Amino acid sequence: MVEGSARPAVLTWQRREKDGTPVRLVDHTFTPPEARGQGLAGKLVEAIVADAREHGFRIAPQCPYVVSAFARHPEWVDVKA
Template sequence: MSDTIDIIRTDETTHGAYRAEVEGADRQAELTWKARGKARIADHTFTPPEARGKGIALKLVKAMVAEARAQGFTIVPQCPYVEAQFRKHPEWADLRAETPS
């Protein structure tokens, strides 16, 4: 597998996703989100079993972080994987939103 992946972004205003085709898999890797005000709740990350451990999910999270910086939204890392990445990357702390009520 190549080190570069093409990330497909969808934004339906109230929800969206970052997805990537995975060679040899029937399903795409994905990070899904829901909008709450100026925050996006990262609620689910999935990588097909045959592609796990290759950094694909991290690339999806980094794509979301890059867009948060460019577009001015914050992120609620509700998904355990996204939460773990926020702990590993303290430089993202300014993008972390409190859980909206």
């Protein structure tokens, strides 16, 4: 839950597989309006990138926010599907 909000910030994904490698198709991010501008969506993307590195899956960005985050972070290429 986000402090001061009745709703959580979320990042949603679908489990997939590509060429035998597990993939998370990231399809949506949401930050409650009252909590926007605090970098919460960015922290969610950073968390799934860290999880991908730790657990050996790749990320297929579909959400426009995640697509742009990957464009801003070329160092994430190792986990991009």
